[in-house]
Amino acid sequence: MTKSRFTMRPVGFVRSPYRTTDEIPHGIGARHTTEGSLEILPEFEPGLADIEGFSHLFVLWVFDRAGKSSLVSHPPSDDRPHGVFATRSPHRPNPIGLTVVRLLRRDGNRLEVRGVDMLDGSPILDLKPVLSSVPEAELRRGWLAEAEARGVPRRNPPR
C-alpha cells in the first residue's frame, strides 16, 4: 500500500537579496557567491546542533513562486529544450530546489551562508551536511557541456 501524497512543512526561510527571479544569475558561467542566511524556526533549532562543523550544506527548499510545472524545460544555458529532470528548472512536478551553500557561521537559529540562489523568503524543507563529492573528472554534464562547446550565448530564462 503506497501513499500517493506527502505533506511537507517549512522548517525555516531563506533570507536573500533576491526579490525577483530576474536578479538571480542564471545559465552557463553563473557564479553563486551571494551571501544570505537560513533562518530556522525556533522549534527546530535543536536540530542544528553540531552543524557548524560542516563546511557545506545541502539546502532543500520550495520554489514557492514558480507557478505551473512543465515536463519540458527551456533552460537559459541552451537554445534547445530538455526534459525537466535533466535541468534545474523551477517548474518541476514537485517544486523542490536543491542548493549547495558554504556555511560561514551559525548564530543560534540563523545560519549565514554563501551561495544563495533562492528568492528571499523561500521556504526551507531540510538541511543536510555535504559529506563527499563526485570527483570532477568523473562528472559528465550532458547537454550543458554540449551547449558550452557550441558557444550558446547566455540569455534570460523564459517565464
Place this chain on the structure above:
Amino acid sequence: MTKSRFTMRPVGFVRSPYRTTDEIPHGIGARHTTEGSLEILPEFEPGLADIEGFSHLFVLWVFDRAGKSSLVSHPPSDDRPHGVFATRSPHRPNPIGLTVVRLLRRDGNRLEVRGVDMLDGSPILDLKPVLSSVPEAELRRGWLAEAEARGVPRRNPPR
C-alpha cells in the same frame, strides 16, 4: 502570505535489493555501490529527455517507512548524539532523502543506477543532474571526521 504546507507526489519509485533498513550499509566507511533502478511513472517520462548525458544524478525521495521524526539523532557513525540537520538520519521533520547515484543507462522510463541506499519501493520526488562538485580539499566534515579520528566502531543505528 506564506503557505505553511506543501503537498508532494511520487514521480516514480526506487527498485533496490533492500527490503529492510538492516540490509543497508550504514555509518563510517559504508560504500554504496549497489545497483538498482529508478522507475519513473509513464506520465513523467517526457521529463527524462536528455538525462542520459549526465553521469550522476541527485535523487530526492521519501523515507516513507521512517516513522517518527526527532530533532536529535544517534547516527551509527558516532557514539554521541547530533542535531538531525547535521546528519543523514531518516527521522527528519520532512522525511526527504537525498542520494547521489551514477547513471548507468536509460531504458525508456527506467534508469539503471549505481549507488542506491534506499529501501525497495521508496517514492521518488525529483531527479536533478549533478553539475558540479565541492572540491574534496574544501570539505570539512565536522563530527563525522572527529568520530573517525576517535576510532568510533561502526554499529547498527538505533531504530
